[in-house]
Amino acid sequence: MKNATSTTNRSTGRNVLGTSALRPDGVAKTQGNFAFSSDFQAENMLWGATLRSPHPHARVVSIDPTEAWKIAGVEAIIFADDVPGKATYGLIASDQPVFARDVVRYMGEPVAAVAADHPETCRRALAAIKVVYEQLPVLSDMDAAIDPSTPAIHPDGNVIRHQRIVSGDPNIVGDVVVEGTYEIGMQDQAFLGLEAALAYPDPGGAGVELVVATQWLHEDRKQIADCLGLSPEKVRLVLGGVGGAFGAREDISLQVHTCLLALRTGRPVKVQYSREESFFGHVHRHPGRIHLRHHADRSGKLVKVEGWMKLDGGAYASTSAAVLINGITHLQGPYACDNAVLDAWATRTNNPPCGAMRGFGVVQACFAHEGQMDRLAEALGMSPVDIRLVNAMKTGDKLFTGQVVDSVAPVARCIRETADIPLPPEPSRVTGSLELPGGSGRTSDPGHIRRGVGWGVSIKNLMYSEGFDDSAEAKCTLADGVATLKFATAEVGQGFVVLAQQIARTVLGVDTVILDTIDTQIGSAGSTSASRQTWMSGGAVDGACRLVRERLFEHVAHLHNLDPLQLVIEGTEIVDTLGPLRVAVADASTGLRIEQTFLHRHRATEELDENGQGNCHVAFAFVAHRAVVDVDTDLGLVKVVQIATAQDVGQVLNPMALLGQIEGGIAQGLGLAVMEEIVVDDGIVRNPSFTDYLLPTALDAPDVVAIPIEEYEPLAPLGAKGVGEPPCISVTPAIVAAIRNATGRAIMRTPVRPQDICLAD
Amino acid sequence: MTETTAFYELNVNGSRREVRDSWIGESLLYVLRERLGLMGSKGACEQGECGSCTVMLDGDAVCSCLVLSASAVGSEILTVEGLAPNGEPSDVQRAFVDQGAVQCGFCTPGLIVAVHHLLDNNPDPTMIEVKEALSGNICRCTGYGRIFAAVETVVAVRKGARS
Numbered sequence: 001m002k003n004a005t006s007t008t009n010r011s012t013g014r015n016v017l018g019t020s021a022l023r024p025d026g027v028a029k030t031q032g033n034f035a036f037s038s039d040f041q042a043e044n045m046l047w048g049a050t051l052r053s054p055h056p057h058a059r060v061v062s063i064d065p066t067e068a069w070k071i072a073g074v075e076a077i078i079f080a081d082d083v084p085g086k087a088t089y090g091l092i093a094s095d096q097p098v099f100a101r102d103v104v105r106y107m108g109e110p111v112a113a114v115a116a117d118h119p120e121t122c123r124r125a126l127a128a129i130k131v132v133y134e135q136l137p138v139l140s141d142m143d144a145a146i147d148p149s150t151p152a153i154h155p156d157g158n159v160i161r162h163q164r165i166v167s168g169d170p171n172i173v174g175d176v177v178v179e180g181t182y183e184i185g186m187q188d189q190a191f192l193g194l195e196a197a198l199a200y201p202d203p204g205g206a207g208v209e210l211v212v213a214t215q216w217l218h219e220d221r222k223q224i225a226d227c228l229g230l231s232p233e234k235v236r237l238v239l240g241g242v243g244g245a246f247g248a249r250e251d252i253s254l255q256v257h258t259c260l261l262a263l264r265t266g267r268p269v270k271v272q273y274s275r276e277e278s279f280f281g282h283v284h285r286h287p288g289r290i291h292l293r294h295h296a297d298r299s300g301k302l303v304k305v306e307g308w309m310k311l312d313g314g315a316y317a318s319t320s321a322a323v324l325i326n327g328i329t330h331l332q333g334p335y336a337c338d339n340a341v342l343d344a345w346a347t348r349t350n351n352p353p354c355g356a357m358r359g360f361g362v363v364q365a366c367f368a369h370e371g372q373m374d375r376l377a378e379a380l381g382m383s384p385v386d387i388r389l390v391n392a393m394k395t396g397d398k399l400f401t402g403q404v405v406d407s408v409a410p411v412a413r414c415i416r417e418t419a420d421i422p423l424p425p426e427p428s429r430v431t432g433s434l435e436l437p438g439g440s441g442r443t444s445d446p447g448h449i450r451r452g453v454g455w456g457v458s459i460k461n462l463m464y465s466e467g468f469d470d471s472a473e474a475k476c477t478l479a480d481g482v483a484t485l486k487f488a489t490a491e492v493g494q495g496f497v498v499l500a501q502q503i504a505r506t507v508l509g510v511d512t513v514i515l516d517t518i519d520t521q522i523g524s525a526g527s528t529s530a531s532r533q534t535w536m537s538g539g540a541v542d543g544a545c546r547l548v549r550e551r552l553f554e555h556v557a558h559l560h561n562l563d564p565l566q567l568v569i570e571g572t573e574i575v576d577t578l579g580p581l582r583v584a585v586a587d588a589s590t591g592l593r594i595e596q597t598f599l600h601r602h603r604a605t606e607e608l609d610e611n612g613q614g615n616c617h618v619a620f621a622f623v624a625h626r627a628v629v630d631v632d633t634d635l636g637l638v639k640v641v642q643i644a645t646a647q648d649v650g651q652v653l654n655p656m657a658l659l660g661q662i663e664g665g666i667a668q669g670l671g672l673a674v675m676e677e678i679v680v681d682d683g684i685v686r687n688p689s690f691t692d693y694l695l696p697t698a699l700d701a702p703d704v705v706a707i708p709i710e711e712y713e714p715l716a717p718l719g720a721k722g723v724g725e726p727p728c729i730s731v732t733p734a735i736v737a738a739i740r741n742a743t744g745r746a747i748m749r750t751p752v753r754p755q756d757i758c759l760a761d
Numbered sequence: 762m763t764e765t766t767a768f769y770e771l772n773v774n775g776s777r778r779e780v781r782d783s784w785i786g787e788s789l790l791y792v793l794r795e796r797l798g799l800m801g802s803k804g805a806c807e808q809g810e811c812g813s814c815t816v817m818l819d820g821d822a823v824c825s826c827l828v829l830s831a832s833a834v835g836s837e838i839l840t841v842e843g844l845a846p847n848g849e850p851s852d853v854q855r856a857f858v859d860q861g862a863v864q865c866g867f868c869t870p871g872l873i874v875a876v877h878h879l880l881d882n883n884p885d886p887t888m889i890e891v892k893e894a895l896s897g898n899i900c901r902c903t904g905y906g907r908i909f910a911a912v913e914t915v916v917a918v919r920k921g922a923r924s
Binding site: 020023029033034036242243244275657691701 | 791869
């Protein structure tokens with residue numbers, strides 16, 4: 001293995017909880033010697049590559065690898081028949097084939113894989129494999145998928161899940177009723193570090209070690225082992241450096257293929273996707289259509305929400321069933337409302353599979369409910385701020401699933417503090433300014449720029465829902481004044497590595513905290529997703545460190561004939577609160593080795609019943625966004641000038657890391673608002689590249705003014721809420737509302753395209 | 762691979778490096794990473810859109826994924842590894858860490874090279890000049906705010922050192 005900086009880091013200093021402690025992997029990342037999963041090499045290594053279907057729906061008539069075998073350097077070609085274990089995998093339902101056998105159900109579905117001596121040899125080998133397809137009718141429309149008369153494209157049917165919520169009085173009618181149908185495009189996570197893995201086969205094929213960038217080592221291992229026909233302990237996973245994730249690494253992509261090629265050839269095999277392949281190789285954010293009818297009384301208070309939500313899961317289930325529940329249970333937004341009648345469907349089509357992306361169903365819900373709040377405000381002659389304040393949820397309010405929100409819920413405070421942030425200066429009137437929409441300086445006529453302001457507020461559940469048995473494990477070892485932490489928590493960029501060190505320094509009074517390799521040699525930490533690792537793995541590290549501290553106190557108390565309960569940590573010392581004893585932790589732990597493991601669980605949740613009732617979520621976080629945009633109405637171009645935000649975060653553990661999450665999430669929400677969309681045309685992906693799939697650049701980045709709303713969350717082990725997802729949720733509807741405000745156009749879909757501004761009716 | 766391979770020398774970070782048995786179609790990025798073991802330059806789009814593979818070629822910032830390796834013979838190539846040859850971080854590298862400009866870090870080496878290139882040529886850029894200079898380097902994690910802060914810090918410190 002190349003180097004250990006990706007997994008073992010040292011950092012010193014009194015960088016405890018609450019400080020902007022620096023990442024232990026930061027310097028290595030700036031110098032280019034942090035090992036990402038794509039940076040690993042091995043002696044005698046082969047390259048692997050995947051053959052994918054060019055058709056969204058087709059029968060596989062025949063596959064002939066004869067010509068590919070003639071290419072010098074080709075060492076293996078494998079197909080569905082070469083999968084020794086389970087033929088399918090999947091996070092919730094095991095419905096996705098490792099390789100398609102008889103039928104392909106989406107463009108890009110894997111059909112075969114090769115291993116060869118050079119990436120170029122692989123490319124040529126893939127081109128030489130002759131696959132004869134017979135194209136089948138493409139199911140690409142959600143309504144057709146829901147229609148029971150449509151032939152099923154998969155044995156599990158065309159509806160992945162349906163859920164209903166009926167709450168309170170379904171027949172109640174409000175004084176004011178507004179309705180709208182909202183559409184959300186398919187967004188890509190577009191992490192920078194492409195999928196890459198290196199598999200090392202054990203002698204005789206008895207097992208395999210895989211270095212991979214993933215969000216959840218243990219879940220990967222389970223699915224890989226099943227497909228390889230090996231027991232899980234024969235499959236060892238090591239986290240290669242992860243170049244971003246955002247949900248796209250929660251599902252299996254190249255893991256099984258890479259292991260199969262290594263086991264087949266008996267040589268280490270590296271697979272690394274291109275950007276184009278990455279677009280086909282991982283799941284995306286669900287595109288959706290949502291129809292809502294909001295009823296309110298004359299004061300603006302919500303009376304009832306009714307309507308439907310359809311999310312397209314594409315060809316395979318991935319996490320669609322869970323995304324759907326997140327979506328429908330968040331359709332009321334961060335607003336109190338007793339009555340609801342809602343239906344939601346996750347469909348199966350021949351479109352690209354969709355699954356987890358930052359926000360996980362709530363992004364789609366929020367785009368619709370925030371559009372509705374603005375419609376209500378307009379119908380009632382209220383301001384966007386007032387309609388939201390009138391309805392703002394508080395701790396103790398009930399969701400229309402019947403669940404009482406017992407998290408800290410400072411919704412009104414988020415809105416008020418956001419509203420108090422000063423607006424930016426007037427738009428530039430200088431021709432040629434790069435600050436103008438378009439960012440090129442040569443297109444926009446400054447005299448035609450219109451400014452708009454819009455609002456978005458959201459609620460986001462934290463952690464997994466619906467009774468999932470969620471846990472995270474961590475081990476702490478204290479020896480000679482140095483703490484070593486071991487966990488399987490995937491560091492994907494969010495900074496858990498620095499948080500873990502901060503926890504250990506705070507709890508144990510040590511300066512040096514070594515992080516052991518992140519791998520499957522300890523129990524699962526669960527996934528780095530759902531804004532859950534600060535709470536879950538943070539809770540596990542905190543728990544392990546506290547257990548170690550108890551043992552240390554017992555040792556010191558025994559030596560000095562004291563009650564361990566008298567002892568506390570102050571800085572780097574153990575202090576007797578009732579006497580004169582002060583001893584440095586470093587001295588007290590000399591010659592000792594205390595090791596403790598802690599398993600953290602959150603409180604249990606439950607499944608929803610057929611009317612959508614049940615305590616299905618663990619906890620909630622809230623955020624408000626106000627967007628200011630400049631719109632070039634001639635060209636349909638938008639410059640997002642400023643995002644003001646106040647976010648409910650619980651206790652702040654690392655202010656700089658928090659700001660990084662807020663600013664980064666806002667950029668992704670901006671992308672969904674005005675530029676990012678995978679264009680799918682009857683199952684055909686039209687823009688699988690960074691040339692055609694547009695991402696926010698430095699010139700697109702708005703000024704962000706962020707206020708953390710810091711209220712200790714008693715439910716959380718460190719008082720802190722997860723902060724990763726909320727920033728990207730309501731910023732999208734806020735920006736689209738600002739465009740509506742600037743243009744006067746209804747704009748019912750996101751991302752907003754130039755033609756939606758210039759050419760709409 | 763059995764077809765024509767090439768042998769040539771590249772000048773990388775001030776050293777002459779032999780490239781042996783290289784397929785003639787290999788990009789500079791591939792050769793730097795896979796043949797010379799310089800893993801700092803990253804591949805994330807292979808079409809010059811993301812800047813993760815940025816290196817300096819005779820003083821110009823270029824996407825090494827778009828440069829045919831064999832065509833770089835005779836040029837001076839500076840990679841991220843060459844910016845801090847003795848292991849001590851450069852002022853730009855230090856500022857990225859201190860200001861929170863590093864999250865997943867995949868875009869970071871390319872951005873470090875791009876910022877060095879910017880400040881070598883324009884020691885006192887306006888914010889819009891910074892944004893334009895870095896608009897060829899995509900960062901998916903940070904939203905760019907902390908990156909701008911890092912650049913501002915370096916500019917201020919260098920200015921202080923000059924005056």
